[in-house]
Amino acid sequence: MLTDELRAEVARLKEKRDAVVLAHYYVPPEVQELADHVGDSFALAKLAATLPCRTLVFAGVSFMAESAKLLSPDKTVLMPDPSADCPMAHMVRRETVDAARERFGDDLAVACYVNSTAEVKSWSDVCVTSSNAVRIVRALPQANVLFVPDRHLGSYVASQVGEKSVILNDGCCPIHRDISAEEVRALKAKFPDAPVLAHPECGPEVMALADFAGSTSQIIEAAVAGSAHDYIILTVDGVRGELERQTTGTGKRFHFPATRPTCPDMDRITVERLVACLRDGSGEVGLPPVEVAEGARAALTRMLELGR
Numbered sequence: 001m002l003t004d005e006l007r008a009e010v011a012r013l014k015e016k017r018d019a020v021v022l023a024h025y026y027v028p029p030e031v032q033e034l035a036d037h038v039g040d041s042f043a044l045a046k047l048a049a050t051l052p053c054r055t056l057v058f059a060g061v062s063f064m065a066e067s068a069k070l071l072s073p074d075k076t077v078l079m080p081d082p083s084a085d086c087p088m089a090h091m092v093r094r095e096t097v098d099a100a101r102e103r104f105g106d107d108l109a110v111a112c113y114v115n116s117t118a119e120v121k122s123w124s125d126v127c128v129t130s131s132n133a134v135r136i137v138r139a140l141p142q143a144n145v146l147f148v149p150d151r152h153l154g155s156y157v158a159s160q161v162g163e164k165s166v167i168l169n170d171g172c173c174p175i176h177r178d179i180s181a182e183e184v185r186a187l188k189a190k191f192p193d194a195p196v197l198a199h200p201e202c203g204p205e206v207m208a209l210a211d212f213a214g215s216t217s218q219i220i221e222a223a224v225a226g227s228a229h230d231y232i233i234l235t236v237d238g239v240r241g242e243l244e245r246q247t248t249g250t251g252k253r254f255h256f257p258a259t260r261p262t263c264p265d266m267d268r269i270t271v272e273r274l275v276a277c278l279r280d281g282s283g284e285v286g287l288p289p290v291e292v293a294e295g296a297r298a299a300l301t302r303m304l305e306l307g308r
């Protein structure tokens with residue numbers, strides 16, 4: 001429970017640094033409450049590129065803060081805990097990209113999920129997020145697309161964009177991977193009229209049971225707009241607060257897998273660490289070496305141009 005003193009202290013520190021706090025839906029609810037903007041990774045990247053403040057505090061994992069710094073290199077970007085890292089961001093090897101380029105030449109595009117390090121982005125032609133991956137892959141001129149690092153989002157994209165040959169890489173989000181088809185079937189048996197809204201980082205067996213696939217924001221929008229009473233939500237539990245806030249008074253109910261998916265890296269972003277970083281200016285995110293920064297920024301900028 002946040003006190004008025006704490007809220008006032010955060011407001012004072014933000015003003016002093018000319019700081020805006022951006023938070024992802026997966027960080028703890030009390031951190032989301034203190035943020036100026038809460039969103040999915042695409043919305044937060046767009047904000048990072050355009051907000052007029054001097055300092056951005058990124059309440060999320062490192063690939064998000066790193067993308068913010070690449071898109072807005074003149075701003076100071078701070079992370080409440082720089083060790084909060086997405087394991088999937090590292091799950092692709094340079095050789096995989098080189099081998100595909102060697103095999104397909106100019107008829108290959110490398111599409112890189114934004115959940116990746118700056119180095120991986122710099123090997124790629126374009127970044128995507130879960131909210132725009134289908135649209136962007138469809139718009140690419142090449143017939144072959146190597147999708148890295150997430151094989152689950154990649155296979156969802158392949159299922160939607162039949163006209164392309166999508167080559168998958170063996171990475172995935174351990175949290176969404178562990179949502180099992182059995183537990184989804186159990187939820188469906190209990191709530192047979194509930195639409196299943198899934199994040200496409202879930203595995204193909206789970207996605208086959210879904211009525212809707214989308215990013216965190218798109219899942220929230222679909223549940224808010226829907227006419228059903230119960231919804232089965234297949235993503236990290238952090239979206240629950242916003243789902244409940246936006247549906248207050250409607251009686252809508254949200255059912256998550258019993259294993260309660262949480263992201264331990266996002267959970268590292270606590271109120272105490274947020275306040276400390278605003279107070280001390282700690283956790284500053286730097287730019288990678290110039291060749292990496294240039295390639296990664298080009299892939300991110302292309303996403304901002306092609307995505308929505």
Ligand code: 13P
Binds near residue numbers: 039115129173201
């Ligand atoms: P969104 O782009 O849907 O916000 O998801 C980011 C993420 O890390 C999902 O695990």
Ligand code: SF4
Binds near residue numbers: 173174176236264
């Ligand atoms: Fe990475 Fe998965 Fe956590 Fe998202 S939920 S930040 S993909 S580990």
